[in-house]
Amino acid sequence: MTKKDIIRPYGDTSGDGKMQISFSLPVPADAFGKEAARLLLKQIGFDDIEICGMRDLREGYTHFIAYVVTSAAVDASRIKVKVVETPVMGMEATDEYIRENIGHEITVVGACIESDAHTVGIDAIMNMKGYNHRYGLERYQYFNAINLGAQVPCEDLLQRARAEKADVILVSQVVTQKNIHIKNLTKLIELAEAEQLRDKMLFICGGPRISHELAIELGYDAGFGTGSYATDVASYIAITLAGKIVKG
Amino acid sequence: MTKKDIIRPYGDTSGDGKMQISFSLPVPADAFGKEAARLLLKQIGFDDIEICGMRDLREGYTHFIAYVVTSAAVDASRIKVKVVETPVMGMEATDEYIRENIGHEITVVGACIESDAHTVGIDAIMNMKGYNHRYGLERYQYFNAINLGAQVPCEDLLQRARAEKADVILVSQVVTQKNIHIKNLTKLIELAEAEQLRDKMLFICGGPRISHELAIELGYDAGFGTGSYATDVASYIAITLAGKIVKG
Amino acid sequence: MLKLEIDPGLKQRARSAAAKIAGSFNWLFDEYSSLTIERTVLRFLGIDGALKDGKPLPNVVVDHLHAKQALANGTAIPVAKAMLSGNLTAQSVAEAVGRGDLDLTNLPSVPPQEIFEVLDGLSAKMLKHIRTQRETREQLFQRFGPRRVPAIYVIVATGNIYEDVVQAKAAAAEGADIIAVIRSTAQSLLDYVPYGATTVGFGGTYATQENFRIMRAALDEVSEDQQRYISLTNYASGLCMPEIAAMGAMERLDLMLNDAMYGILFRDINPKRTLLDQYFSRMINACAGIEIQTGEDNYLTTSDAVEKAYTVTASQLLNEQFALLSGVKPEKMGLGHAYEIDPELESSFSYELAHALLTRELFPDSPVKYMPPTKFASGNIFKTHLMDAMFNFTGQLTHQGVQLLGMMTEAIHTPHLADRSLAIENAQYIFKAVKDLDASLSLAPDSFVNTRANSVLREAVEFLERVAEEGLFTAMARGEFADIKRPENGGKGLDGVFRKGADYFNPFLDKMKQELGL
Amino acid sequence: MLKLEIDPGLKQRARSAAAKIAGSFNWLFDEYSSLTIERTVLRFLGIDGALKDGKPLPNVVVDHLHAKQALANGTAIPVAKAMLSGNLTAQSVAEAVGRGDLDLTNLPSVPPQEIFEVLDGLSAKMLKHIRTQRETREQLFQRFGPRRVPAIYVIVATGNIYEDVVQAKAAAAEGADIIAVIRSTAQSLLDYVPYGATTVGFGGTYATQENFRIMRAALDEVSEDQQRYISLTNYASGLCMPEIAAMGAMERLDLMLNDAMYGILFRDINPKRTLLDQYFSRMINACAGIEIQTGEDNYLTTSDAVEKAYTVTASQLLNEQFALLSGVKPEKMGLGHAYEIDPELESSFSYELAHALLTRELFPDSPVKYMPPTKFASGNIFKTHLMDAMFNFTGQLTHQGVQLLGMMTEAIHTPHLADRSLAIENAQYIFKAVKDLDASLSLAPDSFVNTRANSVLREAVEFLERVAEEGLFTAMARGEFADIKRPENGGKGLDGVFRKGADYFNPFLDKMKQELGL
Numbered sequence A, B: 001m002t003k004k005d006i007i008r009p010y011g012d013t014s015g016d017g018k019m020q021i022s023f024s025l026p027v028p029a030d031a032f033g034k035e036a037a038r039l040l041l042k043q044i045g046f047d048d049i050e051i052c053g054m055r056d057l058r059e060g061y062t063h064f065i066a067y068v069v070t071s072a073a074v075d076a077s078r079i080k081v082k083v084v085e086t087p088v089m090g091m092e093a094t095d096e097y098i099r100e101n102i103g104h105e106i107t108v109v110g111a112c113i114e115s116d117a118h119t120v121g122i123d124a125i126m127n128m129k130g131y132n133h134r135y136g137l138e139r140y141q142y143f144n145a146i147n148l149g150a151q152v153p154c155e156d157l158l159q160r161a162r163a164e165k166a167d168v169i170l171v172s173q174v175v176t177q178k179n180i181h182i183k184n185l186t187k188l189i190e191l192a193e194a195e196q197l198r199d200k201m202l203f204i205c206g207g208p209r210i211s212h213e214l215a216i217e218l219g220y221d222a223g224f225g226t227g228s229y230a231t232d233v234a235s236y237i238a239i240t241l242a243g244k245i246v247k248g
Numbered sequence C, D: 001m002l003k004l005e006i007d008p009g010l011k012q013r014a015r016s017a018a019a020k021i022a023g024s025f026n027w028l029f030d031e032y033s034s035l036t037i038e039r040t041v042l043r044f045l046g047i048d049g050a051l052k053d054g055k056p057l058p059n060v061v062v063d064h065l066h067a068k069q070a071l072a073n074g075t076a077i078p079v080a081k082a083m084l085s086g087n088l089t090a091q092s093v094a095e096a097v098g099r100g101d102l103d104l105t106n107l108p109s110v111p112p113q114e115i116f117e118v119l120d121g122l123s124a125k126m127l128k129h130i131r132t133q134r135e136t137r138e139q140l141f142q143r144f145g146p147r148r149v150p151a152i153y154v155i156v157a158t159g160n161i162y163e164d165v166v167q168a169k170a171a172a173a174e175g176a177d178i179i180a181v182i183r184s185t186a187q188s189l190l191d192y193v194p195y196g197a198t199t200v201g202f203g204g205t206y207a208t209q210e211n212f213r214i215m216r217a218a219l220d221e222v223s224e225d226q227q228r229y230i231s232l233t234n235y236a237s238g239l240c241m242p243e244i245a246a247m248g249a250m251e252r253l254d255l256m257l258n259d260a261m262y263g264i265l266f267r268d269i270n271p272k273r274t275l276l277d278q279y280f281s282r283m284i285n286a287c288a289g290i291e292i293q294t295g296e297d298n299y300l301t302t303s304d305a306v307e308k309a310y311t312v313t314a315s316q317l318l319n320e321q322f323a324l325l326s327g328v329k330p331e332k333m334g335l336g337h338a339y340e341i342d343p344e345l346e347s348s349f350s351y352e353l354a355h356a357l358l359t360r361e362l363f364p365d366s367p368v369k370y371m372p373p374t375k376f377a378s379g380n381i382f383k384t385h386l387m388d389a390m391f392n393f394t395g396q397l398t399h400q401g402v403q404l405l406g407m408m409t410e411a412i413h414t415p416h417l418a419d420r421s422l423a424i425e426n427a428q429y430i431f432k433a434v435k436d437l438d439a440s441l442s443l444a445p446d447s448f449v450n451t452r453a454n455s456v457l458r459e460a461v462e463f464l465e466r467v468a469e470e471g472l473f474t475a476m477a478r479g480e481f482a483d484i485k486r487p488e489n490g491g492k493g494l495d496g497v498f499r500k501g502a503d504y505f506n507p508f509l510d511k512m513k514q515e516l517g518l
């Protein structure tokens, strides 16, 4: 393993391991509190602990700001990234691709499920207008995009998807407090399995805290995080569905 | 051990273990880089790793901002804080104390040693004017304060201290890059020992990264960090020297 | 001083178009009532608590009457009747209905005079309690001195009222003037108000009367410690606007989110239901001396802050007119706007300065509610902290009434204790740094800032005149507001609106109108 | 536009007092030279390199003559003589002296005409090189467009020139316009310039000619990538002012820290030595088209920014007059000031606005060098980041020339890669947000900001007139500057100042004076 393969944090000298940390503890803002903070960082395994900021948060809490050194290192050759691997095509190219390889419109039903009302993200992907100068799926010739909007119960989404004979289901989850997104996404997949819909459609989820990896883990086909565009999703759908046709 | 004795970071729920972290890695700002960052945090031992910020620093580096959960906890009953334990008196009280318990002027020689030119800190302690409405040692009736200023070689400081028959040496160290302060402070103590001066005077150091604990570790009698005032130092000196007279 | 030169003709046109729009709903306000209005009456009569399954007793009673199609004349009379017949308190009446022991449509007849006496007594008592709460607040402000301008407003949102208390007390000690307990996700859509102290919520803590009480008590305590009156706020909007307003009045909340149109546009609640409910709920706020706050910021979380700036102005003007109809005084109208400008926009600060000054110029007496950057907040906490600083700068420079502090973790999670503390530090530093800056500066009349403010107002006027022409409901149905189509008979809660019967009676409505001089 | 109304009489008095003070040193400038001036001559003649023990050859030669008390007439003549006698290059002469093989006081006589011819040739060649470097810079600015105002200036300070290069390139790619390689602690006090590429320094990297060359090459590369000319800067001040200025001229540095009085006040270097050295070093800067920057910020790192604001103004006026005497044009005078205000002070921003505008008003052509908060930077990186934002706001609003970006870790460590990047992000965001804000605003003449600026200028004038009266050296000896007493014959380096002999010759001084029209 060459030296380059070892990845360590960098402050101002290669491999110096410097990190910035801040956190609050239920301790007073005094020497005792500072020592508690130092011991905590030591217990985590940090060296060269420099607690440079200590702010009294009142009610018995104190905020600490520290610089520390970690001896942790990551072996670059062991990093396996699960990412959506299909190439990204523009709108016209995708439409063209679908015309040639699939030959009919793809029906996509999307929603923010359960308690989530954050529609901006899924609108960015689905609505005509799109996002950041990329049109949404509605604008594509070969997509029939049905956006059910906010707070759609999983049951309703699946029912509609069945009714529309959807090829793809798109789900958005933005709120993640207490891992509510995991619960909701899992519920949808379990229902889909129970209703024998899981294998009939692509299940795709998205949101700022969603990664492709997490999506796979939860039983989805793909996941899209912050900064995704309709082009990414449309290309993925087109190429993946075309692949299924070939295989099937 | 009661629950209260276990100290854990607090985000918005007791003991949730939340911490904020940022650091740079020699990786590109992409899925590979993000995964490297995640693995690094995992290796350190964090859970619920949420990498919320990724900033391209150019030249092959990327900056990550993350929130994580630590399972580390500190046992409050095991925290031992080394702090200066003498009570803090005002200027008049200290003078009065010295008059009664020591009976003569205390001579203090101070300096920023070696390469360090940051005099503001030691001036705050020694000069007439003081700092934040606390007068410096010069203003005390019972202190003869000799401030040698910036960049004083250790040899010169000790020579002057000997010449003045100093009771106390005050050293300031502000620059800490590459632990230069440790080197300089160690050099002074070793020279003092070689010259048999160590036991003849109190050795006190100070600076923003100095703690009493570090000072003790380096062989000093006391250390004063950020936010110290002349009152702290003067009280410590008076009470400690009075104690020595009693013992001696 | 930074002062805009605004075409007075435009101001005049703006107000008359808005007044025309708001003034066309007398038919609704006079002739209709809703389930939540009736539940409010019950709460005011003293009915509280819930069944084992969580269904609140006010809902039990109203649903009971509704199911029997006996709601047209309101709930006050049947409950009073039952009280008299059984020599019961209102609460025992409700409990009996809850147990299925009592049918309110099948009561022995009672002389109307007795009924009105009972109701007069109970309503006088409740209105006195509310007045006392208002006076207590006024005395506390008298004692501790007035709120700072802009006031420092922070949210707590742990989901657990007891955890919220810790965070609220800490925030108050650090300098917060107003604590908002954020509601659990989409409480707007619940057609009841949960009961009791709650410890589980998503993205916030349920608005319940007990939670209000717990937090008010905690803040009264800190107010003493800090020798500064710490205000409490929560949300009225949704399917229970008047009920929550009533709870706020009873528990001495000091401000309440109460937007005339939020429910319609952003929660798909039926337009008639929303306008009707806000009318009564704001009257309650007015009687209680509670400062209302409106939700113009919501327009900008989905639309562009420059392109759609006029929608904020238009909504402020409408909110003002609707509030006047409910007897809310201008100095209690916290009209909203927000620093939702794209940080990548050149001269973003100048745009915002123009918008912030326009609000102040149009509503000089309003304790304007100024919302922080949220849409462009990103996972880069350091950048978000700076955007919040620019927002704080604008708030102090233009003397907004209430500064809803931004959090550097806006894009990540509901605020941690330290996030809130850093937000307060941010505001305190900037407020102090630019304290009197305004006094040194003036605005060139042909400057970008002045020109921009005038053009936003012009767009708002043109928009409002168009809406006045076609009518608010038609305009909403066509998606003129926030690009969302809301048909008059669509949305949630329409079935909870009913036409009053000939003998309809709401003892509070009449008394409040009188008290407010309406 | 934000424009101060300053009493024109005060401006006039300020300039004449400063001119009187600076104008009284002709005796020093005309009749004296120093060790470092002579070493500069040698460097310009082509002598470079060092002995095994690190002693640079220019020092070897000068010390050799000095030891033999043969320096009065300068080093140029003896070296030229040795070249002619031995048919050697200047470098071989120095090497021979270094080996102890050559005694420059014991040379066969050579016709003076030949000597002057040799020196004329060598000096013409070097001045041509310097001119070419200047033209190269001008062409690059022509090609890539002018520097932004304020320019984004960041420091690198790893101690290792190669690590510095990585950080500098990253910073340039992110938007920095000027890279400063901070010097190793107290290089000011070295009476020689270290030789070669260096990788170990404390708090910074040694200023050496090779380090200059390495960094310039790296930045030339990024300039091409970015299609933006990235400037390089370093420090001249100290015991080697003219030598470092010469190295900067040869290696195309674009700016140099060069303060007329910094060495005296903040490094306890002898007053005569400092003034003499700065005179020649600034002439070199002027010929090379290098923008000088002065160190007024140093006054405020120890004194209060409000109380001692006038010392900044006074120093700017003096630095200007001294610079004019060395032929530096106003548009190359980066006079300094600093945002060192206490963040706890009420209206801190308004104070700073007054100070920043005053500098711009007094020196409208100066690419003012604006320093960030450092003294009140604390370990609370979030707060420091905000103070830096207010500093950036002021810089853009008042169009300062060069913005030395503050780092949120100012109180902790020399900047990490990410710290610098966040600082650039801070500046870029704020600069953009308030880009044209200035155009919308004006200042009330009786406002706090205007009044404050006038009163600072008045204090500065009174101070300078007092100093003009008693003389600069006397005033310094009495501690009038920065509260530090600096006697005329105290401090380091006085023994390196000598009176010129009758046959003294410095081929560069005369030619430069001519070129600069002095």
Ligand code: B12
Residues within 6 Å of the ligand: A110, A115, A116, A117, A118, A119, A120, A121, A122, A124, A125, A131, A170, A171, A172, A173, A174, A175, A176, A177, A204, A205, A206, A207, A208, A209, A223, A224, A225, A226, A227, A228, A229, A233, C182, C183, C184, C185, C186, C202, C203, C204, C266, C298, C301, C302, C374, C375, C376, C377, C378, C409, C410, C411, C412, C413, C414, C415
């Ligand atoms: C706008 C906004 C709102 C608006 C939403 C309006 C609307 N119609 O969507 C309103 C005001 C209604 C709102 C309300 C609430 N919000 Co909100 N809101 C935000 C805000 C400011 C921006 C979100 C946004 O629009 N981002 C822009 C879009 C374009 O980005 P995106 O969603 O990430 O989408 C992109 C990708 O993720 C991806 N993507 C997303 N979905 C999908 C789906 C598919 C299939 C694919 C392929 C891709 C994809 O593609 C998109 C384009 O690139 C964030 C804070 C922030 N700055 O992020 C808080 C935030 C998300 N809200 C939050 C909360 C808590 C709430 C409330 C619960 C608060 C309350 N108690 O009232 C309520 C309730 C909402 C609910 N029931 O869900 C929290 C969530 C905390 C957490 N992590 O759990 C945040 C982070 C704020 C905070 N710090 O507290 N909110």
Ligand code: B12
Residues within 6 Å of the ligand: B110, B115, B116, B117, B118, B119, B120, B121, B122, B124, B125, B131, B170, B171, B172, B173, B174, B175, B176, B177, B178, B204, B205, B206, B207, B208, B209, B223, B224, B225, B226, B227, B228, B229, B233, D182, D183, D184, D185, D186, D202, D203, D204, D266, D298, D301, D302, D374, D375, D376, D377, D378, D409, D410, D411, D412, D413, D414, D415
């Ligand atoms: C002012 C300043 C300067 C001034 C110093 C002027 C002077 N006469 O002192 C000048 C401009 C000269 C300067 C120069 C340099 N500085 Co400087 N400077 C600072 C600055 C901005 C403030 C320090 C200060 O005055 N603090 C205020 C005093 C009151 O606090 P204090 O020192 O902590 O003292 C208190 C306590 O610590 C204690 N105390 C301190 N000493 C003692 C001694 C005793 C006996 C006792 C009892 C108590 C005590 O009591 C004091 C009162 O409470 C800091 C950044 C910052 N904001 O902290 C950088 C900083 C300290 N400087 C730094 C550097 C690198 C330099 C230079 C090396 C840069 C360069 N390459 O040129 C030079 C060289 C200086 C040298 N040779 O040492 C770094 C140090 C990095 C590190 N951790 O190693 C800092 C942190 C800036 C940075 N981020 O890069 N600097």
Ligand SMILES: Cc1ncc(COP(=O)(O)O)c(C=O)c1O
Residues within 6 Å of the ligand: C183, C184, C185, C186, C187, C188, C189, C235, C236, C237, C238, C257, C258, C259, C262, C267, C293, C294, C295, C298
């Ligand atoms: C006016 C108004 N009411 C209510 C709310 C939130 O309540 P809910 O999420 O229950 O709709 C908001 C949130 O932005 C608001 O602006």
Ligand SMILES: Cc1ncc(COP(=O)(O)O)c(C=O)c1O
Residues within 6 Å of the ligand: D183, D184, D185, D186, D187, D188, D189, D235, D236, D237, D238, D257, D258, D259, D262, D267, D293, D294, D295, D298
């Ligand atoms: C004008 C000037 N020269 C030089 C320096 C630093 O160089 P040194 O530390 O070697 O004195 C500074 C630092 O602030 C300065 O302001």
